[in-house]
Amino acid sequence: MTYQSIKHILSNYWAVMANQKLAMYKVASMMESKDSDDTNFLWEEHERLRNDFRRRNRESTTIIKPDEFIEMDSIKPKPAFSYLDLKVKIAERMFQNCNFCEKACKVNRKFGKGDCAVGDPLISSEFLHVGEEPLLVPSHTIFFSGCNFSCVYCQNWDISQNPDVGIFMNEKDLAKIIEKRRIAGSRNVNFVGGDPTPNLHYILRTMTKVSENIPVIWNSNMYLSEDAMHILDGFADVYLTDFKYGNNECALRLSNIPNYMEVVGRNHMMAQQAGEMIIRHLVIPNHVECCSKPLLMWISQNLGLEVILNIMGQYRPVFKAHKYKKIDRIPTSSEIGEVIRYAQELGFNNLI
Ligand code: SF4
DSSP states (O other): OOHHHHHHHTHHHHHHHTTSSOOHHHHHHHBBOOOOSOHHHHHHHHHHHHHHHHHHHHHOSSOOOHHHHHTSTTBOSSOSSBHHHHHHHHHHHHHTTOOSBTTOOOOOTTTOOOTTOOOSOOEEEEEEEOSSOGGGOSEEEEEESOOSOOOTTOTTHHHHTOTTOSBOOOHHHHHHHHHHHHHTTOSOEEEESSOSGGGHHHHHHHHTTOOSOOOEEEEEOOOBOHHHHHHHTTTOSEEEEEOOOSSHHHHHHHHOOTTHHHHHHHHHHHHHHHSEEEEEEEOOTTOIIIIIHHHHHHHHHHTOSOSEEEEEOOOOOOTTGGGSGGGSSOOOHHHHHHHHHHHHHHTOSEEO
16 A cells, blocks of 8 residues: 555544644543542543544544634633543543453552553653554654563563563653654654553553643554543544454463453454554464454454555564464465465455
């Protein structure tokens, strides 16, 4: 696919990146919300504003100046309590009975850890990444330590499987770095890991302190809970997803993740409604027939043929892959070629 056609499909991202439109978190920070101590009320208010936000976002294509927003009803430059503050408040409650992801450990993470073993948000590195998809670079990529998956072949295992490495930064300091990187030329801020999901509350809080306008990329395995997906709706401009498997058995065996297709499939459909999306699929050796092909078929039937799809061939047998005979090698060029050919036969129009 051409650079121009990606630009057309990611038109919201492109407009925010070029400062012709406000990022979702900016709009959310200007929408006034009612506050309460009652969690049920907070969710009801969130649902009301989520629908309102969607309508506004559809209608407004070129709004950048806050002044223009003020003229629209119920938009204020600095409301006492905003839709973004509401998201933070709900996420902080979720954190105390954690269901950020579908594992729903229900631990109070102020005092303990759940299955992902993530405690304080720790950042293993942050820099202007030039190795992402062409339209995204340079991308200010922030790598969090820890993950809710434990893939035996994890390509980032040194950070994903070591949630205690990295440095803690308070939200204000991280916000300053995001601003500094934006001024230095970053096209977006890209939250990844491991996985960003266990640090959802912290990421939201950080973005309340960012004054620059910048597209937010949620770069994830997409195993979030439905509640967490609702919180991201109206916050993340682009979902950069890692869609790995085409069946539940491989997901359970290689990542120790149950109900993979139901959860990750549902979340892709929600993400498609909420923002823009690039789907990455890493070709795993000997998993073309059981994973790549059924997955591509699923995507074609449930997300359509216009999705941006990046079929990646850079799998390396790292971490514990040597214990699993079938995946203890790099994929062959014929395996990668077969997956690409299958995607073309299905009729995907936007293959990277
Ligand atoms: S992020 Fe997921 S795995 Fe981690 S504590 Fe919360 S629910 Fe559990």
